[in-house]
Amino acid sequence: MKALIAIITFSLALTACAGAPHKPDLVRKAAGYGQTAVLYVRSTEIESVLRPVSYVTSLGSLVLKSAGGAMGRVALSTTLMPALAGDIPPVGNAEPMDLVAWEAQLDKVTNTTQSRGTLEFLVDGEEYFERLESAIQTANESIDIRTYIFDNDDYAVSVADLLKARSEEDVRVRVMFDSLGTIQAMQVDPESTPSSHQAPLSMPTYLRRDSRTKVRTTTNPWLTGDHTKTTIIDRKIAYVGGMNIGREYRYEWHDLMMEVRGPVVNQLQYESDKAWARAGLLGDLGNFIAFIKGQGDNADEEGYPLRVLQTKNFDSDIYKAQIAAIRSAQSYILIENAYFSDDRTLYELAKARRRGVDVRVIMPTEGNHGTLNASNEIAINMMLEHGIRVYRIPGMSHIKAAIFDGWICVGSANFDKLSLKINKELNLATSNTAAVAELMNKVFIPDLQASEEISEPGKITMMARVTEVIVDELL
Numbered sequence: 001m002k003a004l005i006a007i008i009t010f011s012l013a014l015t016a017c018a019g020a021p022h023k024p025d026l027v028r029k030a031a032g033y034g035q036t037a038v039l040y041v042r043s044t045e046i047e048s049v050l051r052p053v054s055y056v057t058s059l060g061s062l063v064l065k066s067a068g069g070a071m072g073r074v075a076l077s078t079t080l081m082p083a084l085a086g087d088i089p090p091v092g093n094a095e096p097m098d099l100v101a102w103e104a105q106l107d108k109v110t111n112t113t114q115s116r117g118t119l120e121f122l123v124d125g126e127e128y129f130e131r132l133e134s135a136i137q138t139a140n141e142s143i144d145i146r147t148y149i150f151d152n153d154d155y156a157v158s159v160a161d162l163l164k165a166r167s168e169e170d171v172r173v174r175v176m177f178d179s180l181g182t183i184q185a186m187q188v189d190p191e192s193t194p195s196s197h198q199a200p201l202s203m204p205t206y207l208r209r210d211s212r213t214k215v216r217t218t219t220n221p222w223l224t225g226d227h228t229k230t231t232i233i234d235r236k237i238a239y240v241g242g243m244n245i246g247r248e249y250r251y252e253w254h255d256l257m258m259e260v261r262g263p264v265v266n267q268l269q270y271e272s273d274k275a276w277a278r279a280g281l282l283g284d285l286g287n288f289i290a291f292i293k294g295q296g297d298n299a300d301e302e303g304y305p306l307r308v309l310q311t312k313n314f315d316s317d318i319y320k321a322q323i324a325a326i327r328s329a330q331s332y333i334l335i336e337n338a339y340f341s342d343d344r345t346l347y348e349l350a351k352a353r354r355r356g357v358d359v360r361v362i363m364p365t366e367g368n369h370g371t372l373n374a375s376n377e378i379a380i381n382m383m384l385e386h387g388i389r390v391y392r393i394p395g396m397s398h399i400k401a402a403i404f405d406g407w408i409c410v411g412s413a414n415f416d417k418l419s420l421k422i423n424k425e426l427n428l429a430t431s432n433t434a435a436v437a438e439l440m441n442k443v444f445i446p447d448l449q450a451s452e453e454i455s456e457p458g459k460i461t462m463m464a465r466v467t468e469v470i471v472d473e474l475l
Contacts, residue, residue: 031201032187039179043219050283058221061313065421076343088387092356094330096405099431109324110317117262117303119435121442125250128257135233142172144232144272148181151246152199164211173213180220190247216279227423229412235298238268242400254397262303270295304432311425318413318427319420325404329357334444335402336362339414340379350386360389364397381457391451407431408439
């Protein structure tokens with residue numbers, strides 16, 4: 001009975017999270033419930049056997065972060081935020097923070113070190129997926145995809161077909177994606193999907209059928225997930241950012257990926273190899289073996305300092321780095337993100353603005369999650385109250401990027417609890433002036449110009465406030 005109740009709860013959560021614009025057909029819906037039931041068994045019974053360390057640490061990390069987060073939110077809402085009172089000072093003319101000193105500080109704050117490499121920012125689906133398809137078509141040895149969602153719409157199927165064809169040409173193709181994220185996405189189609197498209201009921205089955213493509217799906221113990229998006233070609237070129245594989249990302253949403261070259265790709269490959277091994281039958285043992293093998297040396301020697309930041313159990317490099325960056329910024333902070341529900345981040349941004357930092361946030365006009373949209377509205381009012389300038393960009397922007405006084409942090413992480421404290425995430429960061437200028441010129445300047453600034457706070461319903469409390473706790 002306990003298992004049945006849990007399966008039903010899991011399935012209801014799946015349906016709620018899908019945020020469907022229209023209902024799926026009955027066969028697909030039935031397949032989704034069946035896959036959810038299987039995922040529940042894998043995430044509880046099998047996960048605890050194959051990946052006992054991951055299973056226990058996921059629970060411990062979740063409990064610690066939830067308990068600590070709840071106490072922190074009480075302190076923020078009752079004491080710290082109300083204390084930020086008085087007139088909002090004008091934006092100052094302070095010099096930006098010392099980036100050399102900042103990078104040295106980051107070594108200590110995150111316990112990470114810089115690698116080297118180069119970034120090229122690929123904005124929106126046309127630029128990114130044309131580059132990705134070309135890289136897949138010309139790969140000589142290997143293609144390693146680690147993503148949150150591999151959808152079953154017409155565009156995702158076309159990418160799957162390309163991967164399957166390359167797997168038959170002596171190119172090793174490995175595809176790994178998050179089970180719950182993909183099951184959610186497969187329940188609905190974008191409005192623009194051709195009516196003639198027959199969506200596969202199972203992407204793992206479709207990818208394996210008539211091909212040598214290797215597929216692994218990550219489980220979701222305690223509803224945690226792997227939200228990382230990296231694709232690595234021939235161990236030399238990597239694509240990192242916020243785009244999953246699906247029609248929305250190719251044709252509809254505003255989004256961002258990076259083409260990465262240089263020694264940092266060795267580190268990205270190492271992280272991908274460990275995740276692949278952990279998702280296999282050897283589980284934690286496989287992860288340990290991959291860890292012992294260590295990092296390869298296949299990428300070309302080129303580039304400027306780059307830093308890999310991650311969110312993992314008991315260790316949130318991305319969160320620690322961005323909180324420290326907000327506290328250290330002296331001149332300006334620019335953020336573009338679709339999901340803004342972390343109270344600590346909002347508090348630190350408010351403090352930064354009140355010490356004269358120019359703080360600007362870009363958010364989408366059309367969010368894709370109803371619960372997070374409600375939380376965003378409360379966050380917007382809070383930011384406006386403390387002098388932070390907030391902009392609405394038309395449509396759905398899925399970009400996850402920030403610049404703090406000339407230091408950039410870009411990748412898969414949102415400004416919510418899931419990304420900053422729970423799910424696996426991966427961002428890249430650098431102070432390189434050319435990379436910062438490219439991000440500014442390709443993303444922030446045009447997006448600010450295309451956006452409408454919010455001048456007045458919106459009305460918040462009681463339901464939105466209740467939803468915001470739930471989002472704070474769960475998402």
